[in-house]
Amino acid sequence: HTPGYGSAAKYIGSITKEVIRDGLVYDQQNVTLLEIMGRNAGWLTGAAALAKCEDCEGPDMIFLPEIPFDVENFMKKVEELHKRKKSVVVAISEGVKMADGRYVCELTGTIDYVDAFGHRQLTGTARYLAEKISREVGCKTRAIEFNSLQRCASHIVSRVDITEAFQVGGAAVKAAFEGETGKMIILKRVSDDPYICVTDIYDVHKVANVEKKVPREWINEAGDYVTEEFVSYIKPLIQAELTPIMVDGLPRHLYYTDVEQKQSR
Structure with missing residues (x-):
């Protein structure tokens, strides 16, 4: 995913x-x-x-x-x-x-x-x-x-998702320092119960503009609903929340000031 x-x-x-x-x-x-x-x-x-x-x-x-x-x-x-x-x-x-x-x-x-x-x-x-x-x-x-x-809708993000996003970012930096190019970081599920997912690298040319379809066996015979296998695949990915920082009743988003942007350069 x-x-x-x-x-x-x-x-x-x-x-x-x-x-x-x-x-x-x-x-x-x-x-x-x-x-x-x-x-x-x-x-x-x-x-x-x-x-x-x-x-x-x-x-x-x-x-x-x-x-x-x-x-x-x-x-x-x-x-x-x-x-x-x-x-x-x-x-x-x-x-x-x-x-x-x-x-x-x-x-x-x-x-x-x-x-x-x-x-x-x-x-x-x-x-x-x-x-x-x-x-x-x-x-x-x-x-x-x-x-x-x-x-x-960042007010309802999955904590599992946020954690994996950080893992992907870290793996991308590591791969770049090691000289990898023309690659992308992917997530590979190792186990369903307990849920374990790791990162790997893959040739971006084999992924870009290619569609990964839902398996036919994860759709019911009538074609008007998904199966329990589909739901079981998703459930580990939506677990836990990351409560947003609220200011004056609204979520506060992170952003760079002009000073921080100049310092980062």
Whole structure:
């Protein structure tokens, strides 16, 4: 896994729980779609399953980009859930694709921006499906894009994640002093119980712009949820917290002053 993944997963699991609780407040039928980052890999979207615990039933469905997405089949599943439940919550990846290879968000006709790698900006999947549900099922819908929040919510970081980030930084400096070049530091899990992770170096050319997909066996047969193996993989990465320093009720971020920057030069 990459540094930062544990904290992003922790945020997604936490906010998914809170959105589910919020949907139960209103005495009316509603469907909420959570659009989560990840392009063509569902690691972040799958983290929504962390919300399922003794005080929360978790999202009703989770759709990862590793499985072709059938819009009409999805609509049928939502209708069935809608008949049985007051509030339906679905986590869906921004990068889910239909069988013909098109992203669902392309159905909105609003994708314009392309980055330096030739990747189109993926946005609008949840909005498109929410509008379709509203029209065809006839209930209140909400489309929530977690967007940048899932990668910048430093108030809910994982202590395990922070510790590993420091380890990666130290290993990178050591490798540089030893003359390594064209390499990157990676994290390798040695043990699940107890959780043990070590650093290693790897050829960056074999990693850059390559996607690591969620294994098919970690997605259920129906393709609308993740398995316990997936959740077990994530759980060690979200453990413990690093409470932010609060000043006047807001978190204080570390920064360099002009004097410190001059001294560091």
